[in-house]
Amino acid sequence: MSGRTRSDRLNPVFLKELRQALRGRTFAVLFPATVAIAVALAITVLVDHPGQANLGPDVFLPVIVVLGVAALGLVPFSTFQSMAGEWDEGTQDLLVLSHLSPSRIVLGKLLTAAVESGLYVLAFLPLLLFTFLLTGVDVRDILFLVAGLYGASLAMSCVAMTLAGLSRVRFWRVILLVALGGLGFAALLGGIELVDQFVARGRGLGSTFASDEALALVVLVLVFGSLGFSFAATRIAHPEDDRSGPVRVTVTVLLLGFLTWLTVSPPGPLTAQVVERVAMAFGVITAMFAVFFVTEPERLPRRTATRIPAHPALAFLAAPFLPGGGRGVLWWLLQLGVLLTWAVLLPLAPSPAFTGGWSRSIADVLLHWAALMAYFVVYLAGFSLAMTRLRERSSGPLAARLILPSVAILSMVLPIMIGFLLDQQKWRNGDHALMPFWAATAGEAQGVRLVAILVAAVVLLANGPRMMRSFREVLAASRARRVGAVKRSEVSAHAA
Amino acid sequence: MPALEVRGITKRFGRLTAVDNVSFAIEKGRITGFIGPNGAGKTTTMRIAATLELPDEGDVLLDGVSVLDDPRGARAKLGFMPDSYGAYPSTTLWEYLDFFARAYDLAGDVRRRRVEEVLEFTSLSALREKEMNTLSKGLKQRLCLAKTLLHDPSILILDEPAAGLDPRARVELRELVRALAGMGKAILVSSHILTELAEMCDGIAVIEAGQIKATGSVGDVTRGIQSAVPVYVRVLEGADRLERTLHELPGIERVRREGDGVVFEHAGSPESLSGVLAALVGAGLRPVEFTPRAMGLEEVFLSLTQGKMQ
Ligand SMILES: Nc1ncnc2c1ncn2[C@@H]1O[C@H](COP(=O)(O)OP(=O)(O)OP(=O)(O)O)[C@@H](O)[C@H]1O
Ligand SMILES: [Mg+2]
Numbered sequence: 001m002s003g004r005t006r007s008d009r010l011n012p013v014f015l016k017e018l019r020q021a022l023r024g025r026t027f028a029v030l031f032p033a034t035v036a037i038a039v040a041l042a043i044t045v046l047v048d049h050p051g052q053a054n055l056g057p058d059v060f061l062p063v064i065v066v067l068g069v070a071a072l073g074l075v076p077f078s079t080f081q082s083m084a085g086e087w088d089e090g091t092q093d094l095l096v097l098s099h100l101s102p103s104r105i106v107l108g109k110l111l112t113a114a115v116e117s118g119l120y121v122l123a124f125l126p127l128l129l130f131t132f133l134l135t136g137v138d139v140r141d142i143l144f145l146v147a148g149l150y151g152a153s154l155a156m157s158c159v160a161m162t163l164a165g166l167s168r169v170r171f172w173r174v175i176l177l178v179a180l181g182g183l184g185f186a187a188l189l190g191g192i193e194l195v196d197q198f199v200a201r202g203r204g205l206g207s208t209f210a211s212d213e214a215l216a217l218v219v220l221v222l223v224f225g226s227l228g229f230s231f232a233a234t235r236i237a238h239p240e241d242d243r244s245g246p247v248r249v250t251v252t253v254l255l256l257g258f259l260t261w262l263t264v265s266p267p268g269p270l271t272a273q274v275v276e277r278v279a280m281a282f283g284v285i286t287a288m289f290a291v292f293f294v295t296e297p298e299r300l301p302r303r304t305a306t307r308i309p310a311h312p313a314l315a316f317l318a319a320p321f322l323p324g325g326g327r328g329v330l331w332w333l334l335q336l337g338v339l340l341t342w343a344v345l346l347p348l349a350p351s352p353a354f355t356g357g358w359s360r361s362i363a364d365v366l367l368h369w370a371a372l373m374a375y376f377v378v379y380l381a382g383f384s385l386a387m388t389r390l391r392e393r394s395s396g397p398l399a400a401r402l403i404l405p406s407v408a409i410l411s412m413v414l415p416i417m418i419g420f421l422l423d424q425q426k427w428r429n430g431d432h433a434l435m436p437f438w439a440a441t442a443g444e445a446q447g448v449r450l451v452a453i454l455v456a457a458v459v460l461l462a463n464g465p466r467m468m469r470s471f472r473e474v475l476a477a478s479r480a481r482r483v484g485a486v487k488r489s490e491v492s493a494h495a496a
Numbered sequence: 497m498p499a500l501e502v503r504g505i506t507k508r509f510g511r512l513t514a515v516d517n518v519s520f521a522i523e524k525g526r527i528t529g530f531i532g533p534n535g536a537g538k539t540t541t542m543r544i545a546a547t548l549e550l551p552d553e554g555d556v557l558l559d560g561v562s563v564l565d566d567p568r569g570a571r572a573k574l575g576f577m578p579d580s581y582g583a584y585p586s587t588t589l590w591e592y593l594d595f596f597a598r599a600y601d602l603a604g605d606v607r608r609r610r611v612e613e614v615l616e617f618t619s620l621s622a623l624r625e626k627e628m629n630t631l632s633k634g635l636k637q638r639l640c641l642a643k644t645l646l647h648d649p650s651i652l653i654l655d656e657p658a659a660g661l662d663p664r665a666r667v668e669l670r671e672l673v674r675a676l677a678g679m680g681k682a683i684l685v686s687s688h689i690l691t692e693l694a695e696m697c698d699g700i701a702v703i704e705a706g707q708i709k710a711t712g713s714v715g716d717v718t719r720g721i722q723s724a725v726p727v728y729v730r731v732l733e734g735a736d737r738l739e740r741t742l743h744e745l746p747g748i749e750r751v752r753r754e755g756d757g758v759v760f761e762h763a764g765s766p767e768s769l770s771g772v773l774a775a776l777v778g779a780g781l782r783p784v785e786f787t788p789r790a791m792g793l794e795e796v797f798l799s800l801t802q803g804k805m806q
Contacts, residue, residue: 012598
């Protein structure tokens with residue numbers, strides 16, 4: 001096509017928001033104001049301590065806090081407003097009707113946040129690097145902290161887009177904004193603590209202390225960013241589109257990423273105990289996501305049919321990642337399979353940090369883990385199966401999402417309360433058969449573990465037909481696509 | 497094949513059936529008015545046809561493409577103008593159109609030309625650098641229409657485009673819509689005011705409480721509900737004799753005095769009505785006025801819909 005320009009390749013939403021920002025007043029006022037405040041603070045500190053050495057940290061801290069307020073507060077807030085505006089003005093309908101995909105819309109807004117945040121960072125960077133000249137701050141620390149803050153700003157903007165899409169009701173909007181503000185504040189406090197460690201107490205990148213914290217920062221940014229992004233994209237999609245698949249894929253990719261990283265360059269020795277803890281932690285974390293998936297209605301939403309691979313083998317592999325309650329159970333079992341495979345194969349990996357040889361027998365580790373997962377099998381597969389009728393109603397999934405964890409928590413807490421009433425020391429301490437973590441690890445709970453695994457096996461058996469149906473539905477849709485493709489090609493051959 | 501075909505769609509919100517087995521069709525180049533009181537189900541029907549909502553039953557075909565089976569294919573054929581303006585703050589008319597043109601994957605010269613064309617068509621070229629939030633309602637509505645035309649859809653669905661417009665803006669809108677139909681587009685326009693649409697539309701579909709009450713041309717619909725036409729007669733002298741004579745003629749009902757004249761209702765063909773006039777003259781009466789009173793559009797609407805609230 002003639003006359004194509006470079007702007008044709010830009011994300012349209014990004015371009016639009018840039019134009020709006022250039023024309024609007026908000027950024028034009030806030031940006032210089034923020035920079036002015038930071039400069040004023042820096043000058044105040046310098047004037048208060050004339051001629052003092054090692055002033056770097058004293059100037060660095062207030063300046064980066066102001067940058068933090070902008071990056072973790074102002075930028076996500078404007079992203080929230082821009083996303084909420086699409087809903088309020090009805091333009092989100094117009095976007096859905098266009099050729100823009102939900103992820104391109106979210107990406108456009110994220111790019112806008114990236115530029116806004118980037119401008120703040122660029123404006124503050126000279127001031128922050130100047131503190132290096134005042135001595136007392138390492139330049140690598142400065143760059144790392146600024147990069148970390150930038151990443152956190154983007155992750156927070158992703159979360160802001162998800163929150164903006166959750167409700168159109170004014171009351172809930174306010175609550176969601178407060179939640180965003182609270183999250184930003186918490187991130188700011190955590191950031192200040194980190195800066196304090198790095199800069200004021202001299203535990204920067206050069207020290208051994210820093211690696212854990214730096215790692216935690218990177219992980220938090222990745223997790224919040226990627227989940228925020230995929231949730232925001234599903235909020236824009238039509239209710240009958242695939243609103244669950246992107247999140248399922250994201251969580252699985254994150255899990256695989258973590259396990260790979262743990263295997264290739266673990267932060268500490270991978271003892272059997274560490275492996276057990278990792279497998280348990282990820283089993284529980286993925287179970288929390290699975291609460292959303294197993295409570296979906298069973299059938300495939302109508303608009304997902306065209307997204308199913310026509311090839312039967314691909315359709316089979318895609319099934320756990322397609323929406324539907326039964327496929328939610330499949331998805332979680334797949335995560336457990338990944339964890340199990342990792343734990344079993346780990347000793348074979350040529351990993352320098354693996355201390356080699358299990359300090360306890362592998363069977364023991366697996367039994368503990370399986371017992372803990374057995375409880376979650378009952379909560380996820382069992383409870384959601386019991387709520388099949390409820391889940392098919394229009395607000396049923398939401399109700400099921402509230403009931404399922406409530407009942408699970410109640411089953412853990414109720415015996416504790418009874419323990420208080422009957423003055424039963426063990427129950428009072430939470431050492432009872434319905435407490436998954438006790439049952440999985442306590443030495444005396446060997447019998448409980450076996451019973452739990454047995455019950456879980458029965459629950460899985462009862463879920464068998466449901467899982468089979470969820471597979472068959474996907475395979476049938478895949479077959480329908482193949483037949484449809486044949487028909488279409490016949491039609492076009494005929495037309496030609 | 498009709499350009500737009502609504503096939504028995506039903507949509508329920510909880511216990512409320514907002515749209516109840518609605519069917520109608522629009523041919524290429526025709527404008528159909530979609531008329532009903534507030535809450536009748538117009539917007540819901542249109543949103544289903546625009547792939548934004550799913551029906552519980554039925555389907556809508558746009559140029560033969562099902563909105564259920566192939567929403568993306570259907571969207572390419574469709575221009576939907578919702579009842580809200582969909583404005584962006586701090587955005588000029590040109591930027592707004594440029595953005596949506598990009599959103600429809602138009603690139604380079606094609607995009608620039610297309611934006612110019614729709615600006616030209618809606619006579620907004622002179623205002624291209626104005627911010628859209630400073631526009632009057634009528635101009636905003638025209639900008640929305642321009643936006644809807646960017647990807648050259650063959651079917652237009654316009655939800656209450658004339659709401660809140662002054663008479664001049666309404667006439668201008670009507671001319672634009674007429675011109676679009678002239679280009680061969682099939683157009684569905686909704687309103688809760690029949691007179692707003694009557695001059696613009698080739699046909700109407702009246703909906704109330706989710707159900708279609710009547711479809712056809714404005715004339716058909718009017719005649720369909722009007723079984724008996726009231727006729728006003730005034731004679732030079734002898735109104736009493738006129739009344740007696742009318743009572744004796746066949747096919748005449750409800751004779752009553754009204755001012756200087758007499759009103760009767762007549763349910764027959766135009767031929768039999770002219771027979772009535774001839775009979776009056778034959779009886780020596782000298783009519784100076786003989787006026788069939790067609791129902792006003794508002795009365796048609798009121799008699800079709802019972803003002804049921806949903
Ligand atoms: N999302 C929804 N949830 C529940 N009820 C809805 C929803 N959308 C529409 N309704 C109800 O469906 C009925 C039909 O609404 P619709 O908006 O289609 O009417 P309308 O003919 O467009 O009315 P108006 O002239 O006011 O625009 C109304 O009673 C409305 O309250
Ligand atoms: Mg409406």
